Amino acid sequence: MNSLGTFIETIDRQRKTLEVHTDIDAVVSELRRQFETRNVDLVHRSLGSLDETGFVIVRDPDGEFRGALGIDQFQAVLSPRTHPSWELAETNQDRSALFDFLDNTLFASYSRRQMLATAREIEERAWRIGSGNLYSGFQRASAFAAQTEVYDRLGSHGSLAVTVFLDDAWDASVPEGVTVVSEPDSELGKYWLVVFDGGDNELESCALIAEERRPGEFYGFWTYDPPTVRELITYLETTYDIA
Numbered sequence: 001m002n003s004l005g006t007f008i009e010t011i012d013r014q015r016k017t018l019e020v021h022t023d024i025d026a027v028v029s030e031l032r033r034q035f036e037t038r039n040v041d042l043v044h045r046s047l048g049s050l051d052e053t054g055f056v057i058v059r060d061p062d063g064e065f066r067g068a069l070g071i072d073q074f075q076a077v078l079s080p081r082t083h084p085s086w087e088l089a090e091t092n093q094d095r096s097a098l099f100d101f102l103d104n105t106l107f108a109s110y111s112r113r114q115m116l117a118t119a120r121e122i123e124e125r126a127w128r129i130g131s132g133n134l135y136s137g138f139q140r141a142s143a144f145a146a147q148t149e150v151y152d153r154l155g156s157h158g159s160l161a162v163t164v165f166l167d168d169a170w171d172a173s174v175p176e177g178v179t180v181v182s183e184p185d186s187e188l189g190k191y192w193l194v195v196f197d198g199g200d201n202e203l204e205s206c207a208l209i210a211e212e213r214r215p216g217e218f219y220g221f222w223t224y225d226p227p228t229v230r231e232l233i234t235y236l237e238t239t240y241d242i243a
Contacts, residue, residue: 022054
């Protein structure tokens, strides 16, 4: 990969199909609204004689079955939460199934609130594991300034090592356990990213990367694919000399 944008371009070529199995018109309308900002084709199918809310099946570009999920589990996308990672870790709600279900599915026009909620999922995993490396790109110093309390706790948690990327200078104090990489006038000003290497277990690795194509609107994807995460980390470490 020769740029952060190349990662998004690769996923852009992997269009999926969502089969929505339900007889509730309002559910279909809401899911169409939510997924019109993703690179997926949404197909509606009737449940027939089944008496339930319904479910969704995802198929890859070749039509192969990738997974199924109950419609009630989509609440995490319909009403995203932005709680800090330690609060998410203490809840009983398991959101991992939904995020695994939408793994490597491109999204468009995500708001800052939706981006923050998605970033929190990856930070929560890093908090729960408590070791390894967490890489976060905030674009601008002002965005990182709003999250210093969160990253002060992440950087001092367990043996977790945290690296923050900024497009402009950081003149304030650096939270304990956090390394700040500043590269003015670079691609870092365009991309919001959060990457976790999984600590001692590569299967726990995950990443989010999105380009701000219009002010406050982001285009990108998240992934739980270890090779993709590993390639993204290699790119960051070699490009910005943090290995």
